[in-house]
Amino acid sequence: MDDILVAKNVSKTYGDYTALDNISLKIPKNCIYGLLGPNGAGKTTFIRIINQIIYQDSGEVIFDGKPLAPEHISHIGYLPEERGLYKSMKVGEQALYLAQLKGLSKNESKKRLKYWFERLDIGDWWGKKIQELSKGMAQKIQFIVTILHEPKLLIFDEPFSGFDPINANIIKDEILQLKEKGTSIIFSTHRMESVEELCEHIALIHRSEKILDGRLSEIKKAYKNNVFNVGLQIQQEADTFLKTLEEKFSILSSSFDSDEMQLNVTLQLPSNHTSDVIAELSKKANINRFEETIPSANDIFIQTVNKRENDK
Amino acid sequence: MINKLRLIIKREYLAKVRNKSFIVMTILSPILIVGMIVLIAFLTDINDSEKRVLAVLDQSDYFKKEFQATSSTSYVQLNDISLEAAKDSTITMGFYGLIYIPKGKNLEQATNGVYLFTQDNPNTHVIGAMESIFQKRLRQERLEELGVSSEQFSGIEKQFEINLATFDGEKSVKGINEIKAFIGGMFGYAIMMFIIIYGGFVMRSVIEEKTSRIIEVIIASVKPFQLMLGKIIGTSLAGITQFAIWIVSASLLLFIVVLVFDIDLGAIAADTSMASPAMQGMPQIDGEMMLYAKEILNIPWVLLVGSFLVYFILGYLIYSSIYAAIGAAVDNETDTQQFIFPIILPLMLAIYIGFFSVFSNPHGPIAVGFSLFPLTSPIVMLMRLPGGIGEGGVPLWQLLLSIVLLIITFWGIVSLAAKIYRIGILMYGKRPTYRELFRWLRY
Secondary structure, eight states, X not given: OOEEXXXXXXXXXXXXXXXXEEEEEEEETXXXXXXXXXXXXXXXXXXXXXXXXXXXXXXXXXXXXXXXXXXXXXXXXXXXXXXXXXXXXXXXXXXXXXXXXXXXXXXXXXXXXXXXXXXXXXXXXXXSBGGGSOHHHHHHHHHHHHHTTOOSEEEEESTTTTOOHHHHHHHHHHHHHHHHTTOEEEEEESOHHHHHHHOSEEEEEETTEEXXXXXXXXXXXXXXXXXXXXXXXXXXXXXXXXXXXXXXXXXXXXEEETTTTEEEEEEEOSSSOOHHHHHHHHHHXXXXXXXXOOOOHHHHHHHHHHHHHHHO | OHHHHHHHHHHHHHHHHTOHHHHHHHHHHHHHHHHHHHHHHHHHHHHXXXXXXEEEEESSSTTTTTOOOOSSEEEEEEOSOOHHHHHHHHHHHTOSEEEEEOOOSSHHHHHHTXXXXXXXXXXXXXXXXXXXXXXXXXXXXXXXXXXXXXXXXXXXXXXXXXXXXXXXXXXXXXXXXXXXXXXXXXXXXXXXHHHHHHHHHHHHHHXXXXXXXXXXXXXXXXXXXXXXXXXXXXXXXXXXHHHHHHHXXXXXXXXXXXXXXXXXXXXXXXXXXXXXXXXXXXXXXXXXXXXXXXXXXXXXXXXXXXXXXXXXXXXXXXXXXXXHHHHHHOSSGGGGHHHHHXXXXXXXXXXXXXXXXITTOTTSHHHHHHHHSTTTHHHHHHHXXXXXXXXXXXXXXXXXXXXXXXXXXXXXXXXXXXXXXXXXXXXXXXXXOHHHHHHHTTO
16 A cells, blocks of 8 residues: 555536546655645645545545545544634634544643644643734644644645745644654645645646646656756857857857856757767867756646646 | 534533623623613502692582592592683693583583593593593483482492303413413523524624634534534523523522512513503402412423423524524625524514414414424414313324424424535635525535
């Protein structure tokens, strides 16, 4: 059993509206899985099906080798995008209540909450009411409540919204540590910078359909298109040098720093065989930078979605 | 599962009873109610102690003995002055009014010319009292013409009251049907108030979970139906706590107030019952009081309280699940108005049907119909039940049918409400219409 969650041909409609169209996914154990897609793509619907808040019309969901069932709820932790806490309830009571709803005993909940409150440095909030806390503070409590019952699968829907950069970093580190301890994590977002940092696998959902999935590094490899950034130290005038270059290579863009006599060019090569190119260039100038551009998750996201739109 | 339900009930209960406005209401209401009773007693007292003085100008001499002072009215005889002078002196003396009886060949002619002059429009009680004085005098006169002496006449005057008994020979008293329906009505009324107050609490609590966005966190752990049920039960337990505190503290307070201020509650009861036409014919004679007490003790209290519990639980569950569904369907309380009215309507209908139809005929077709119809039966049936079941009361089949219909409706409504609730709690930013709600039922 290498997959914590397998979805087979899952579909869901609301009246005439199709929220999920025949989605199949495999989410490996002990990895951070990015569930990406524009707003309204169907990510939240899929996550709600995993949490058994709603049920699929057709298809099957397998959790840890068994069909998804109510008893799995205690093995799943879910931080929804639309999240909040009871405003007039005290922090400690509220955290205890939510932990007990996940099936923890009162004493165990207290013990673990104490540990986490200390760890995230919020021990003195226990007796405060939520309405006295800032939004970021409430988010910390929600994070703790989500992970407290040590689930096998954690689902974070836009976990960093509402956090300032410092606290977002703290939470990011906690997420990485949870992964180290063996937790599988689904990470739903449309903020690509955090995807680059965290996710090993991704799936891209667009208009209720899965349009891309796999290892992020492999997807990136597949999306490489032999574009290279080159930095050259030149002695002559830039324009004439560029002209000689243009005879041999296709140049996508260029810029020139006259103080340093540094010419930066972006080259489109016919293949990824670079040794000839480097030999050719080094005859003309001193190469101080030569690197392949790897598409960012953001590029892949936009490119794939746009391609899909144009195909239709 | 049961464990989670208990947790939810506990949280809802504590959230409710710790709520500041709930605490304030719990403490304040008995004070307000007792205060109102004291105020009514006080005002009744003032009202009774006000004495009206009427001037009488009798130029006919037929009515010398008729105007006897009563507890609320006294009379001043004016003699040998003109009508204009009498009017003037009535005004200057500040009397309530002037009764003018002109000269006449006979009593009849004199009475035809009688006028009552007052500053403002006269009180109906005063008019009634005057009319009966003249009527009595006229009747006596005519009877005397027929040869009945005044002693014989005062013999005729004795009021007649019919004696009532049931076929099995038990003595009965007037107005007992109304009293019985009134007692049932109190139970029905309590159910209605409870539904409106605590159903509203359930609704607001659902809206609060929606607007604070905690709802999705919770239903990732428990089923929406469990949450809804826990909320309804928790809120109703808080409600029962509040009701119990109200009843106990209000009775204590009333007892103390009555002792301290020496208020005659019986006078108020008699007074308020006069206001309702159904309650006329209340006992005046002490001996009859015993009969009434016996009749009230004869009310099948076990049946009544037992059915109250059944109707209360089922009725409350039906209505409060509708309230929960409404709370789930909207984003804020202002959007609830369009849905609240149709809920209140059958409740109000039940109360009115009860007071107008069941009072006069507890087993008539309208009373039977509405005591079977599930949305009104909790209130209307309770008004019929003090008459007992079986012969002379509610036929057993009607009681059973009414409960069965209520249980079927309970299942139907609660499952529909749960569907709307399940969809509604995850919907934001849409102002729902009835059509939208209907579509949710098919999701």
